[in-house]
Structure formats: C-alpha cells, structure tokens
Amino acid sequence: MTDSTSNAPENRSGIEIRDLYKIFGPNADRYVDAVKNGMSKDELNDKHNHVLGLQNINLELPPGQISVIMGLSGSGKSTLIRHINGLIMPTAGEILYNGRDVMQMTTDELREFRRHETAMVFQKFALLPHRTVLENTRYGLDIQGIDAAKSNPIARKWIDRVGLSGYEDYYPNQLSGGMQQRVGLARALANDADILLMDEAFSALDPLIRMDMQKVLLDLQAELKKTIVFITHDLDEALRLGDTIAILRDGAVEQVGTGQEIVLHPANDYIAEFVREVNRGRVIRAATVATPLPEGDVALPKLRLKGTTTLELAARKLADKDVRNATVLDKNGRPMGVIDMHTMLTAMVTPAEVDEGDDDLDEEDAA
Amino acid sequence: MAASCWGLPELLCEFPALPNKTLRLMRMGIDNGFRDIVRHYSDQIDAATRPLQWFLNTLENAFTNTPWFVVLAVILGVVWLASRSIKIVIGSAIGMCLIGVFGLWEDTMTTLAMVAVATLIAIALGLPIGILAARSDRFQSVLSPVLDVMQTMPSFVYLIPVVVIFGIGKVPGVIAVVIYAVPPMIRLTNLGIRLVDKEVIEAADAFGASSRQKLWGVQLPLSLPTIMAGVNQTIMMALAMVVVASMVGVGGLGKNVLQAINNQFFTIGFLNGFALVAIAIIFDRASQAFGKRLQKHSEVGHD
Ligand SMILES: Nc1ncnc2c1ncn2[C@@H]1O[C@H](COP(=O)(O)OP(=O)(O)O)[C@@H](O)[C@H]1O
Ligand SMILES: [Mg+2]
Numbered sequence: 001m002t003d004s005t006s007n008a009p010e011n012r013s014g015i016e017i018r019d020l021y022k023i024f025g026p027n028a029d030r031y032v033d034a035v036k037n038g039m040s041k042d043e044l045n046d047k048h049n050h051v052l053g054l055q056n057i058n059l060e061l062p063p064g065q066i067s068v069i070m071g072l073s074g075s076g077k078s079t080l081i082r083h084i085n086g087l088i089m090p091t092a093g094e095i096l097y098n099g100r101d102v103m104q105m106t107t108d109e110l111r112e113f114r115r116h117e118t119a120m121v122f123q124k125f126a127l128l129p130h131r132t133v134l135e136n137t138r139y140g141l142d143i144q145g146i147d148a149a150k151s152n153p154i155a156r157k158w159i160d161r162v163g164l165s166g167y168e169d170y171y172p173n174q175l176s177g178g179m180q181q182r183v184g185l186a187r188a189l190a191n192d193a194d195i196l197l198m199d200e201a202f203s204a205l206d207p208l209i210r211m212d213m214q215k216v217l218l219d220l221q222a223e224l225k226k227t228i229v230f231i232t233h234d235l236d237e238a239l240r241l242g243d244t245i246a247i248l249r250d251g252a253v254e255q256v257g258t259g260q261e262i263v264l265h266p267a268n269d270y271i272a273e274f275v276r277e278v279n280r281g282r283v284i285r286a287a288t289v290a291t292p293l294p295e296g297d298v299a300l301p302k303l304r305l306k307g308t309t310t311l312e313l314a315a316r317k318l319a320d321k322d323v324r325n326a327t328v329l330d331k332n333g334r335p336m337g338v339i340d341m342h343t344m345l346t347a348m349v350t351p352a353e354v355d356e357g358d359d360d361l362d363e364e365d366a367a
Numbered sequence: 368m369a370a371s372c373w374g375l376p377e378l379l380c381e382f383p384a385l386p387n388k389t390l391r392l393m394r395m396g397i398d399n400g401f402r403d404i405v406r407h408y409s410d411q412i413d414a415a416t417r418p419l420q421w422f423l424n425t426l427e428n429a430f431t432n433t434p435w436f437v438v439l440a441v442i443l444g445v446v447w448l449a450s451r452s453i454k455i456v457i458g459s460a461i462g463m464c465l466i467g468v469f470g471l472w473e474d475t476m477t478t479l480a481m482v483a484v485a486t487l488i489a490i491a492l493g494l495p496i497g498i499l500a501a502r503s504d505r506f507q508s509v510l511s512p513v514l515d516v517m518q519t520m521p522s523f524v525y526l527i528p529v530v531v532i533f534g535i536g537k538v539p540g541v542i543a544v545v546i547y548a549v550p551p552m553i554r555l556t557n558l559g560i561r562l563v564d565k566e567v568i569e570a571a572d573a574f575g576a577s578s579r580q581k582l583w584g585v586q587l588p589l590s591l592p593t594i595m596a597g598v599n600q601t602i603m604m605a606l607a608m609v610v611v612a613s614m615v616g617v618g619g620l621g622k623n624v625l626q627a628i629n630n631q632f633f634t635i636g637f638l639n640g641f642a643l644v645a646i647a648i649i650f651d652r653a654s655q656a657f658g659k660r661l662q663k664h665s666e667v668g669h670d
Contacts, residue, residue: 111575111577114574114575115574119573120570120574122570126570128567128571128585140575142584143574143580144575173664197573
C-alpha cells in the first residue's frame with residue numbers, strides 16, 4: 001500500500017485507456033473486428049444480437065485531477081468506469097495504471113488492486129443496510145483485514161470530514177439521500193486509494209444537496225489531489241467539477257477537452273447542441289476573450305483581473321467599479337490583454353469568435 | 368370389456384401396457400436388488416445413523432427428563448428472545464399449560480425433540496445447498512426439478528425407501544421428516560441470496576471483497592429474513608410430517624393421532640391434533656417475529 005495522497009501528482013501515474021472495445025453478448029470476440037471495421041451499434045444489435053458497449057476508447061486520465069466522463073443515459077459511461085477497476089472486462093484493449101494492465105491481472109491481483117488502489121462511489125449509494133454509518137465507512141478497511149481498533153478512528157475521521165459527525169451509529173435507512181451519499185464518499189475516502197471512481201454519484205440527489213456535495217468534493221480534492229473519474233449526465237456538473245471532460249455517445253468518445261474548450265469549440269453538431277444551453281458566463285475565462293495589448297505606450301485600464309476569472313465574475317467587478325474595461329493578467333501576473341464590457345457580453349450571449357492563439361487555457365491553473 | 372369401447376380393436380381400447388409378467392419381474396428385480404444392497408451395507412448404514420440416534424435420544428431425554436417447569440421456562444425464554452413480544456410469550460404459556468393439563472406433556476416433549484432435531488438437520492443441509500444453488504445457475508437448474516418432485520410426492524411415499532434402508536424406528540422417522548422439510552430451506556436460502564441488491568454486491572466487489580467475505584458479510588446477513596422464512600416453513604412441514612412419520616414408529620403426539628384414527632378415538636385425536644396446532648403456532652409466531660426483528664434496519668424510514 002502506497003501513501004499515494006502525499007505524492008505530488010507529477011510523480012504519479014494517471015490512468016491510460018487504449019483502444020478499448022466492449023461488446024456485450026455470448027460471442028463478443030467474434031464481432032470485434034467487424035466493429036473495428038465500422039459496424040454500427042444498431043447493425044450489431046439487429047443482425048447479431050450483441051450490444052456494443054464501448055468502441056475505440058482512447059483516454060488519458062491524468063493523476064491528481066478530476067476527469068469527467070459525460071454522456072446521455074445508455075452512452076456507456078457506467079460500462080467505461082467499471083473497466084477501470086475490472087468490474088467489467090474489455091473485449092479488446094488495455095487499461096494501464098502504474099504500467100500495469102488491469103485486464104492482465106489475476107483474480108488475486110485484481111482484488112488487491114481494488115482494495116488498495118481504487119475506491120468507488122455509486123449512484124444509488126449501495127451502502128450496506130445492516131451496517132451502521134461507522135461500520136459502512138470502515139467497510140473497505142474491514143475487507144483489507146484491518147481490525148476495528150485501527151479502522152474505527154480512520155472511519156471517524158472521514159465521517160467528520162464529510163460532515164456526518166454524530167451519525168456514526170445510525171443505519172443508512174435513517175438518513176436522507178444526501179447524507180447517505182456522504183457515507184458513500186466517506187467509505188471511499190477511508191480506503192486511502194489514489195483512484196476514486198464516482199458513477200453518477202450525485203445524480204440521485206436534489207439540486208441543492210447536489211451543489212453541496214459538489215462543493216464537498218471540490219474542497220476535499222483541493223487537499224487530497226486524488227485521481228478522480230467522475231461520471232455525470234449533467235453538463236453543468238461536468239463543467240463545475242471537471243478539469244477535463246470527455247463526452248461519450250453510443251460508446252464512443254466524441255470530444256475531450258477542458259470545459260471551456262468544449263463550450264467554445266464543440267467538435268460537432270451533437271456537442272454544439274449539448275452545450276447550447278450552458279451559462280457561458282460561468283465557463284469562459286477572461287483570458288480567452290481578451291484582446292491583445294495595444295501597440296505602443298498606451299495607458300492600460302486600472303482594474304486588473306486574473307486571466308482565469310470567469311466572464312460573469314469579471315462583469316460584476318467591472319460593474320462594481322463602474323469602469324468599461326480592465327487589464328487581464330497572465331498566470332505570472334503580467335498584463336496579457338485588455339477586456340471590455342462589450343466583448344464580454346458578446347462572448348456570453350453568442351458563440352464567441354476567438355483566435356486559437358488567444359486560447360492559452362492550458363497554462364491556467366484550476367481556479 | 369372390449370364391448371364398451373365402441374367396438375374398437377383391443378389395442379385402441381385398453382392402453383397397451385407391458386405384460387404383467389414383465390412388470391412383476393421388473394418390480395422384483397428392483398426391490399430385491401435394493402434390499403440386497405441395503406443388507407450388504409447394513410453395518411455401514413447403522414454406523415452412519417448412530418450419531419443421529421444419539422443426538423435424538425439425548426435431546427428427547429433432555430426434554431422428557433427435565434422437570435416440566437424448567438422446560439416451560441426455557442421454552443418461554445427462547446420465545447421471548449426470538450420475538451421480544453410479551454403477547455407471544457403469554458400465548459405460548461397458555462398453550463403449553465393447556466397441553467400439560469390434558470396430559471399430553473410427555474408426548475409433546477417427544478414431538479418437540481423430534482421436530483427440533485429434524486429442523487436443525489434440515490437447516491444444516493439446506494443452507495449450504497441453497498448457497499450453492501444461488502452461486503451456480505447450472506446447479507439451480509438441476510436442483511429445481513428435484514425439489515419440485517420432493518415437494519409434490521405424497522409424504523407417505525418417502526416412508527417406503529426410508530423403511531427399506533433404515534428399518535422401523537425413530538431414526539428413519541427423522542430422516543423422512545428431514546427429506547420432507549428441507550426443500551423450503553433450500554429454496555428460500557437460494558432465493559434470499561439471489562434477491563440481494565445487485566448494487567450492494569457490486570460495491571462489495573469494488574472494495575475487493577473475496578467471495579467468502581461477500582457471503583458472510585453481505586449475502587447471508589441481507590438474505591437472513593428470507594432464510595428465516597425458510598426456517599419457519601421447514602418447522603411447519605416438520606410438524607406436519609411428524610404425524611405421518613409415526614407410521615414408522617416415531618412416538619409422541621403423532622402416534623396418538625394414528626392410534627385415534629385406528630380406534631376411532633374422537634376426543635384423543637382432536638386433543639393431540641390441537642396440541643400439534645399449539646406448538647405450530649408457537650414456533651410460527653416466534654420465528655416470524657424473529658425474522659421481522661432481523662429486518663428492523665430496513666424498516667426505519669428517513670425524514
Ligand atoms: N451486461 C450488459 N449486457 C448487455 N448490454 C449491456 C450490459 N450492460 C450495459 N449494456 C448496454 O450498454 C450500453 C451502455 O450502458 P451503460 O454503460 O450502463 O450506460 P450509461 O451508464 O451511460 O447510462 C447500454 O446500451 C446498455 O444497454
Ligand atoms: Mg450509468
């Protein structure tokens with residue numbers, strides 16, 4: 001067991017998914033080549049009665065980041081996340097973590113991998129109804145064979161971290177949905193695993209509770225820097241949580257990128273449709289729409305904004321100060337451009353016309 | 368005879384059975400072969416059933432030789448522990464006292480010992496078989512028809528092979544009762560485990576539980592209410608079969624009923640019958656209340 005949380009993300013392995021295919025059905029192997037050569041999901045289903053779960057998935061899920069996988073119901077999200085801890089085995093392809101292919105692990109290796117390297121949070125919580133909150137939280141540790149004297153303090157610590165102190169002796173059925181999912185989160189965190197798999201973990205919760213839980217997760221992640229794979233069908237949730245977002249459709253990846261990249265440059269009509277209703281002001285950053293610094297020795301606007309400020313926030317600041325424009329700083333704090341009310345409003349209401357050159361999103365740190 | 372057959376030829380009128388002689392030879396062949404095998408292995412069969420005999424005698428002695436008020440106190444204590452319901456305890460006390468007043472205490476103890484042994488054996492056999500059936504679809508598909516036959520076969524028929532193999536007495540009686548009473552235990556164990564929430568099982572898998580950890584930590588605890596329903600049914604069937612098993616020499620209430628039938632002792636028949644009903648109700652209420660209590664954690668609603 002490695003104490004992975006103390007490692008800097010740079011030194012850790014991400015998860016790499018290579019050429020992954022999953023076909024459900026008794027003779028899956030027989031149809032892989034046909035699918036690789038372009039047989040569609042419908043054709044496979046109608047003619048051969050097999051279900052195409054995933055096709056040609058290539059993804060890098062970087063260490064210490066939240067990678068969101070998004071798609072509509074039935075797009076293969078759950079199937080994909082279950083490949084990472086081997087709950088589902090691929091028909092073809094590799095899932096690499098720390099140089100090891102999950103698919104090649106023996107049963108024992110896979111069990112150890114699940115015990116120490118991964119933890120999972122489920123959409124319907126999947127708590128053990130006959131165990132109390134405390135016993136649920138230490139479940140992973142029980143499975144590892146750690147005795148209660150050692151695991152109870154750990155469990156209590158995480159119960160406290162997710163805000164459930166005082167509920168240790170309650171049974172799951174005595175708790176509301178939001179509280180149950182806090183237990184689910186505490187149970188996963190108590191494992192001290194590097195990889196945290198969350199399959200629509202917040203989808204069953206009411207909107208307000210859901211926002212709460214998103215905040216809980218972001219706060220914890222700021223400190224723990226786990227490698228999180230977060231599944232959702234909700235674009236707002238994806239944009240809020242995801243360092244990167246992969247969009248899945250019919251078992252294939254349609255686009256991978258940061259939230260901003262996807263909103264500003266949807267790869268195709270399907271995604272454009274998807275992102276149309278998004279509140280752009282909360283996604284697009286000032287640096288993205290800033291115009292280059294004027295030539296020569298012109299005075300720059302007095303108000304200075306970080307490049308990572310969202311347009312919504314920038315607009316509010318401009319309004320507060322009652323000014324028309326502001327200087328945008330790069331990540332080193334040097335002026336890199338100018339932004340004015342008009343540009344911002346244009347970007348917030350219509351698809352923004354941005355030069356690729358201004359698009360230095362890669363350098364920004366997660367705000 | 369043929370005349371009543373609309374004048375049809377013999378072959379279409381009466382079902383063409385094997386000739387009587389062939390059938391007789393066949394029957395004799397099977398019966399004799401069976402008997403020879405049993406004779407040949409009689410020592411082994413005796414040895415195999417000795418622990419059972421011992422178990423049965425010990426328990427029966429314990430029940431019949433202990434002073435009645437101690438037995439009554441123990442029974443009521445167990446009922447209380449299982450049900451935690453004062454109503455059920457009082458009901459049981461009244462039932463047991465009536466049994467004693469009508470002079471059936473000793474026979475009832477014999478029957479209780481018998482049912483207790485048969486139920487314990489049925490659980491010890493049924494639980495592992497049920498678990499195996501829950502783990503393997505193939506085993507389940509083989510087992511199901513066997514259980515169907517076991518449950519549909521008239522209970523008297525069980526007595527025949529049992530008597531041929533084990534002779535007359537208490538032990539063959541218990542074996543017959545176990546065979547009759549074990550199917551619900553197997554079925555409901557299998558069902559209970561299969562009905563455990565798939566998501567919870569998946570969670571156990573995701574945290575790296577081995578199949579043993581899953582069985583003891585998740586599947587059995589969560590299927591316990593269903594398994595308890597199986598225990599309950601097994602007890603009820605054992606009680607019913609104890610009467611039938613008195614035909615092969617099992618004592619107790621069943622024997623009295625059998626004698627009452629043979630001699631047309633109306634009152635004795637009914638008194639013994641009611642005594643059986645009283646025990647059945649006590650067992651049933653206590654084990655059901657226990658099963659309900661096991662589900663308590665799933666009953667509490669959240670706010
Ligand atoms: N065990 C299975 N057998 C057959 N088809 C399956 C199985 N699991 C999932 N599928 C199919 O794979 C597709 C993706 O399912 P899933 O990963 O659950 O989607 P999502 O989580 O995005 O809603 C669906 O069409 C679903 O019907
Ligand atoms: Mg899903």
